[in-house]
Amino acid sequence: MPSLAGTPAEAAPVPPKRERRKEARPGELLAAALELFVEKGFAATRSEEVAARAGVSKGTLFLYFPTKDELFKAVVRENVSGRFRELNQEFRQFEGSSADMLRTGLRLWWERVGATQASGISKLIMSEARNFPELADFCQHEVIQPCQELICWILQRGIDRGEFRPVDLRYAAANTIGAMVFLMMMKHSLAPCLPHDQRLDPQRFIAAHVDTLLQGLCVRPHGVNDAPAS
Amino acid sequence: MPSLAGTPAEAAPVPPKRERRKEARPGELLAAALELFVEKGFAATRSEEVAARAGVSKGTLFLYFPTKDELFKAVVRENVSGRFRELNQEFRQFEGSSADMLRTGLRLWWERVGATQASGISKLIMSEARNFPELADFCQHEVIQPCQELICWILQRGIDRGEFRPVDLRYAAANTIGAMVFLMMMKHSLAPCLPHDQRLDPQRFIAAHVDTLLQGLCVRPHGVNDAPAS
Amino acid sequence: MPSLAGTPAEAAPVPPKRERRKEARPGELLAAALELFVEKGFAATRSEEVAARAGVSKGTLFLYFPTKDELFKAVVRENVSGRFRELNQEFRQFEGSSADMLRTGLRLWWERVGATQASGISKLIMSEARNFPELADFCQHEVIQPCQELICWILQRGIDRGEFRPVDLRYAAANTIGAMVFLMMMKHSLAPCLPHDQRLDPQRFIAAHVDTLLQGLCVRPHGVNDAPAS
Amino acid sequence: MPSLAGTPAEAAPVPPKRERRKEARPGELLAAALELFVEKGFAATRSEEVAARAGVSKGTLFLYFPTKDELFKAVVRENVSGRFRELNQEFRQFEGSSADMLRTGLRLWWERVGATQASGISKLIMSEARNFPELADFCQHEVIQPCQELICWILQRGIDRGEFRPVDLRYAAANTIGAMVFLMMMKHSLAPCLPHDQRLDPQRFIAAHVDTLLQGLCVRPHGVNDAPAS
DNA sequence: AATGAATGAGGATTCATTCAT
DNA sequence: CATGAATGAATCCTCATTCAT
Structure with missing residues (x-):
């Protein structure tokens, strides 16, 4: 044919x-x-x-x-609004050691936010904040502050209960927030360009961060050893 | 190279x-x-x-x-090339406690890189890596790895000298790198959009980060108190 | 047709x-x-x-x-078709002086066409004729010519009856048609953009036009004074 | 090949x-x-x-x-600004009968404006005034008013010198302006779509307009007969 | 070498028209 | 019949790049 x-x-x-x-x-x-x-x-x-x-x-x-x-x-x-208010609520009801709270909190947060597409929003905000100034403000109120407050609240709780030694709350919180932001940005920036074996493993990164944090924070340093091996 | x-x-x-x-x-x-x-x-x-x-x-x-x-x-x-090799050299010659080394290193790094315009490059890389894949590779080799290696070298030195307790070197280093990257990005992203009193102070952020780090790292926890008040 | x-x-x-x-x-x-x-x-x-x-x-x-x-x-x-054929009929039956006929005719025309929305059609045709060439032809036959013929007929009637002095019929008619077209266009173009006191009053404009016309046209110039004050 | x-x-x-x-x-x-x-x-x-x-x-x-x-x-x-101010000047210096002034004025105007591309501007203004309201205002001040004033001035001159009989200046002027505007619009709208023998001849149209006008205006009606037969 | 006028491919946005509901 | 969500050709405008001066 x-x-x-x-x-x-x-x-x-x-x-x-x-x-x-x-x-x-x-x-x-x-x-x-x-x-x-x-x-x-x-x-x-x-x-x-x-x-x-x-x-x-x-x-x-x-x-x-x-x-x-x-x-x-x-x-x-x-991708921003509300998302943190519920996490906040959940945490205020948490019962247990403040160290567990921190550990569980970050793990949860990674599952619910960090591991989802929504985590890309942090790259977006960092990249575009200066082109959309209103956004910076919006995010400061909707994300940064709620997170900051939540972490500060947990730290204060730990201090009040004699679990943590007193620290500069704001900068301690910023340290952890920074670590999480870094993690999210890596995920959407460099990581996709690198071979798998050169990428950071989020879980391990978070675990390492929390461990270091708690090691320095906890009054009874051996408490750290109770942490479930990730 | x-x-x-x-x-x-x-x-x-x-x-x-x-x-x-x-x-x-x-x-x-x-x-x-x-x-x-x-x-x-x-x-x-x-x-x-x-x-x-x-x-x-x-x-x-x-x-x-x-x-x-x-x-x-x-x-x-x-803005990337070389800049880290010299820092590297300087450090290998440093004499003193590894804790001091870490503290001094980060302070120096902030002065020489973080506080300069060059720090913006991190925002640039994070934002554009996926559009310029060759870039990610370049930076991985020219920046990330040298930094990583340097920090790992310091940590290992501390461990070898009995100053630090053993830790997962890679993730410990990543934690610090992440903090520095976060700091640089904030400086060029959100910070310019926020009122001064809501911005993080780089010096304090770094100090807090190092303190927490060393608190958890040092074998003799009171060693932290030797730290020169920032 | x-x-x-x-x-x-x-x-x-x-x-x-x-x-x-x-x-x-x-x-x-x-x-x-x-x-x-x-x-x-x-x-x-x-x-x-x-x-x-x-x-x-x-x-x-x-x-x-x-x-x-x-x-x-x-x-x-x-908005075009027919509308002029009936006016035409009506006029052929008119009895009275040709001057009155002209005056009455223009007044009537204004009431029935000029004052209605349909008058906008002249703006439309003027604006779009070159984009819709068929339109120009259509309007020439359906509007311009009937009008022209009607006015010419009236003028001829006046001349035949010894009321008007002989003139170039075609251009005399065009003059009046032009005045009416101008009036309609103003109504839909500039007028809506001007303060009321700067707009032309259609009735007065028509009256003035007819007066001037008849003054020059009538054999017995005082005949103009018979005109009913508008 | x-x-x-x-x-x-x-x-x-x-x-x-x-x-x-x-x-x-x-x-x-x-x-x-x-x-x-x-x-x-x-x-x-x-x-x-x-x-x-x-x-x-x-x-x-x-x-x-x-x-x-x-x-x-x-x-x-x-295409609008200034163009009329000069014509204005020229006319104020004219010496001769007001009837000649009118005749010459319109002829001149047609040569300098009506016959040029600039005449299209009237079609443009009529069509777009309502979409560009500021334009209507601009044109009212730059074109309509100067023209109106010029014609009024000529008419008044004729009346003052006993050449013309008294008339409603504004509407008499509007009548002539209307005729010229109509002429320009035809030129750029219908005319290009019609066969040559159906188009109006601008010169004849103007001549007819002026003749009719003067016939009705002049105190000595025979003065009209001086007009050069077009 | 430096300039900035000129170019045209590319991208945001509109809107006449289609078609599933 | 009526609707209005969906489409994509058409249009305004931008901007990286070229090139005459």
Whole structure:
């Protein structure tokens, strides 16, 4: 069956069936945008890519977010707000040693935030804060401060209960927050470019961080040895 | 000694003319580019802005760097290479307790790197690594590893001399590196957007970090108290 | 009887249902379109706006008019066709002096056309004729010529009856048509942008025009004084 | 000389030699824009077309005018401002009968404005005034009012010298302005779409207008007969 | 070497039109 | 019939890069 046509593969350019999913779209677009913004940066991501990754066309994106800037802000808002308030609640109810609290807290936090896509938000904020000043403020109030307060609260609890020796709360908290932020940023920056054996293992990094921390913090240093080997 | 791919560094340019400007141009452009890339990100910085900040015209920029990408790579190379090798050398000659070594090292490092514009490079790398994969590799070899090795060397020295208790060297080093990276990133990201009283003070942050670290590390915990008050 | 090219007017649609709305739709859409096209121009008006002003959804508009272009042509057709043939009839039956005929005619015309929304059509035609060449032809036959003929007929009548002195009929008519067109355009262009006291009063403008005209036209110049004060 | 290549016409895509003509560009762009805006309307004209007609590339247009809107405003400003002040001066110095003044004035005006591309500006203003409200104001002050004043001044002069009978100055002036505006609009709207024999001849139109006007205006009606037969 | 006018590919956004509901 | 979510061609505008001066 000879044919003069070129590549016969071109059967029929399937029109990629339109789906009407008004409810689901914003979430899908935000997820796609988060991924891409984290991966390539805000400016280097094309609107069309976001749409494509969300499985819709260029035009649809602008149906839900009036501008790329607004999309960006929505991405940050979506992935930041609230997320920490619940963790906060949970912790205030925790019963047990403050050392366990710290250990469990960080482990939990990694599972719920660090290990998810949402962790990319920290890279995003660090990269874009100066281009979106309102964001810096928003994040300071919605993320940094709640976290800071939670950690300070735990440390204070430990001190009050005689478990921890007194320290400069703010900077002790900053130390831990810094470690977590670093971890998240690595995950979305250098790590994907490095061979597996050169990457940090988050769990071990956190464990090491907490161990060092508690070693220096705890009044009864042997308490550290109770820690479940990670 | 790995090098960022692209145009290989030309042989040392002959310096025939007296005109200072001509010699200084590349450096001025690199400095301007560093500032702007750190401030606004690579993609969001216009080539013309870089030229303007360096006090030359658009065309001149492209006389020295064939493309914006090459300019970027040059910025990274310029601010990264070598800078750590010398610190390394200095340290190997240090005499005194390993605790002092750590403390002094970080202080020195902050003065020589963290407090300078060059610290912005960390924000740049974190933000752009995935867009310039060769970069990640370059930095891993030129920065991360030397730092890692240096810190590991110090820790090992402490352990060998019975000053520190044995720890997982790699993750202990990562913890400190993470703290420093976090500090640099904050300086160029959130800090400029926050009121002064909400910013972290680098010196105190470093001091707190080292204190906590040494508290947990030192065999003779009271050794910490020998630390010169920051 | 020329007709604007495009979809030929369908045979009268069967009116089976009682639902007023369905029957009225096209008219409402045409009215909305006329308003908006006149206000903002054809290209600057969005289809959705037209639909919205007619109180229906975007999709419905395209149920009645296959394209924006067709909508435009329909708007012109609707507001132009016929409208002048009846005026014409009426006038041929007029009895009285030709001066009165002219005066009354222009007054009537203003009431029936100039003062209504339909007057906007002249702005539309002037603005869009070159983008819709078929339109110019249509209007030439449906509007300009009938008007021209009517005025010429009146003038000729006056001349024949010895009331008017002989003049170049075509250009005399054009003068009056021009005045009316100018009036309509002002109403829809500059007037809405000017404070009320700087706008022309249509009645006075027409009166002044007719007065000047008749003053120069009438054989018995005092005849002008018979004119009913407007 | 057989060849497997396709159409041999494709010799070398001549790179359309870049010319550096900073001084001339704005004027050329404004001229091109005027033509196109008049021809197709503001919204229906693509920026790129303007650039092409001016013989430059898309980008160059935006080198001289930051946005399409600004280009539009510049076109109006360029073609409106000043143009009437000089005519005004000339006229105040005129010596002779007021009837001649009117006749000569309109003839001159047609030569200097009506017959040039600038006449298109009236179509533009009429079409776009409501989209650019500031323009309406600008034109009212820069064009309408000066013209109105000039004509009023001439009429008043005629009345003062006993040549004209007293009339409502404002509306008499408006009548003449209207006629000229109509003429300009026709030239750029319907006329280009009509066969030559159906178009109005500007000179005759003006002559007819002035004749009718003066016939009604002049105290000595035979004065009209002095008018050179057009 | 330096300049900055000119270019045009690329990206954000709009909007006429389609079509699933 | 009516709706409005979805589409993508079309358009405005930007900016890295080129090149005449």
